[in-house]
Amino acid sequence: MQGKKLILATAVLAALSLSACGDTAPSTPIAEEVTVAELQTAMADGELSAVAIVEHYLDRINTLDGITRSVVEVNPDALSIALQLDQERAAGRVRSPLHGIPVLLKDNIDTADQMKTTAGSLALLGAPTPARDAFVVQQLRDAGAIILGKTNLSEWANFRSSNSSSGWSARGGQTRNPYNPDVTPCGSSSGSGVATAANLTALAVGTETDGSIICPASNNALVGIKPTLGLVSRSGIIPIAHSQDTAGPMARSVADAAALLTALVGADPADTITLNVVTSEPVDYSNYLQLGSLNGKRIGVMRSVFGRNPAVDMLMEQAIMAMRNAGATVIDLDIRNTPEISAAEYEVLLFEFKDGLNRYLTQRGGFYQSLEHLIRFNEVNPDTQMPHFAQEIFLEAQAKTNLRDPVYVSALSTAKAGSQAIIDGALRSNQLDAIVAPSNGPGWLIDLVNGDNGSSVNYVSSAGLAAISGYPSITVPAGFVNDLPVGISFMGAAFSEPVLIAMAYDFEQKTLARRAPAQQ
Numbered sequence: 001m002q003g004k005k006l007i008l009a010t011a012v013l014a015a016l017s018l019s020a021c022g023d024t025a026p027s028t029p030i031a032e033e034v035t036v037a038e039l040q041t042a043m044a045d046g047e048l049s050a051v052a053i054v055e056h057y058l059d060r061i062n063t064l065d066g067i068t069r070s071v072v073e074v075n076p077d078a079l080s081i082a083l084q085l086d087q088e089r090a091a092g093r094v095r096s097p098l099h100g101i102p103v104l105l106k107d108n109i110d111t112a113d114q115m116k117t118t119a120g121s122l123a124l125l126g127a128p129t130p131a132r133d134a135f136v137v138q139q140l141r142d143a144g145a146i147i148l149g150k151t152n153l154s155e156w157a158n159f160r161s162s163n164s165s166s167g168w169s170a171r172g173g174q175t176r177n178p179y180n181p182d183v184t185p186c187g188s189s190s191g192s193g194v195a196t197a198a199n200l201t202a203l204a205v206g207t208e209t210d211g212s213i214i215c216p217a218s219n220n221a222l223v224g225i226k227p228t229l230g231l232v233s234r235s236g237i238i239p240i241a242h243s244q245d246t247a248g249p250m251a252r253s254v255a256d257a258a259a260l261l262t263a264l265v266g267a268d269p270a271d272t273i274t275l276n277v278v279t280s281e282p283v284d285y286s287n288y289l290q291l292g293s294l295n296g297k298r299i300g301v302m303r304s305v306f307g308r309n310p311a312v313d314m315l316m317e318q319a320i321m322a323m324r325n326a327g328a329t330v331i332d333l334d335i336r337n338t339p340e341i342s343a344a345e346y347e348v349l350l351f352e353f354k355d356g357l358n359r360y361l362t363q364r365g366g367f368y369q370s371l372e373h374l375i376r377f378n379e380v381n382p383d384t385q386m387p388h389f390a391q392e393i394f395l396e397a398q399a400k401t402n403l404r405d406p407v408y409v410s411a412l413s414t415a416k417a418g419s420q421a422i423i424d425g426a427l428r429s430n431q432l433d434a435i436v437a438p439s440n441g442p443g444w445l446i447d448l449v450n451g452d453n454g455s456s457v458n459y460v461s462s463a464g465l466a467a468i469s470g471y472p473s474i475t476v477p478a479g480f481v482n483d484l485p486v487g488i489s490f491m492g493a494a495f496s497e498p499v500l501i502a503m504a505y506d507f508e509q510k511t512l513a514r515r516a517p518a519q520q
Contacts, residue, residue, distance in 0.1 A: 030052075104200070160394055176194070261285050472491065
């Protein structure tokens, strides 16, 4: 925390210097729940500058993040980048709707700048700076977004121990939910979720393998988009499993999430899965923000995740009624993830984690160049690296062979084919536009002794099928249970983001369920 405050103090001094050496727009008050479009309008009208917006969020991070611990590092170049973008705007160049908009990145996304990329582990604090930005970071920079800093996460994206606490890393400590600091922020993209919910940034980028965008977004009353595998590049992101990993937007509104997704999407020659027909031409997902989009749609309800929490069920029934009132036809579905698919998924993750991480570490350089090296680092530094939980998943992954192993090949086929068949079958046989389900139940108490498994009573999650299949999912705030946020997820076929965004937007506008944390 002291290091972060020192950087923030330096940033404030830099801001004063920048203001003295160039014209900046007058600073008007910035509302907590301000949208990207509102910030753009204020900059276009000369009421705000990118420098003023960055100063605003840096001040909020410094003032409000002491308990929530969502931001591990701020970008010392953020203000100078903002000034450059203000100068571009003054010269008549506006790159995109994200021009001058601050964005936080999860600390497993490479940046070739003065910040570190560590996946929350102290082992990578001294690693060489990545040789290049992750593709998604370059996309953001090209769009004129300002990389504001890095957010805390569940260390190694929550793939070190089955007894871990969501949002804990050796680098950043325990991230806490802004709606109740005793409650989990959920998921490995916890810092991105908390910072956005607490209005410490305009936007944030998370990553998901299985639930790590959807869970922290829904537990922090946000919109989170887990894109179709192949829509967003994976290059330059510390991996768990290439067959499921994806980055995605986390925002306070569907409109903001759509704007961020538009900037993230692109064909990356370094990640051939993105060389597909959908990424071949730019798409503006903001074009699908249309009221009335639920009217005439057919939606299936994944009833298998009901019955675990009566208050969540009641909230979902209210959401379903809102969809029916909006003109949608809603039917019940009897679909679920299966133990066979879940077991196969875990095998896939173990194999792909070892393979992908070893490749990443070798390319990154530095002292620790393999999973085996990291295991040894943790063993030598148990007080800092393993004060609360161990590394049994690391050990399981290290025991795996390679991606030619028949066990892996079979597991990958079972997981992918099985999950895709369930979703495709339900959509096709019922002529559905989407499947909906509760994204989460109310957050459980943080438990550093027993981990998430010790406290997550009546756990509710629907992220698995979309994650394993590689299909898209969008969570939208649905309301609150005991003052804790609960979301609803819209899932669909591969590359159905336009349809899902349209329905999610219409639902959001008809329900307006999000509210900011009270302790602001």
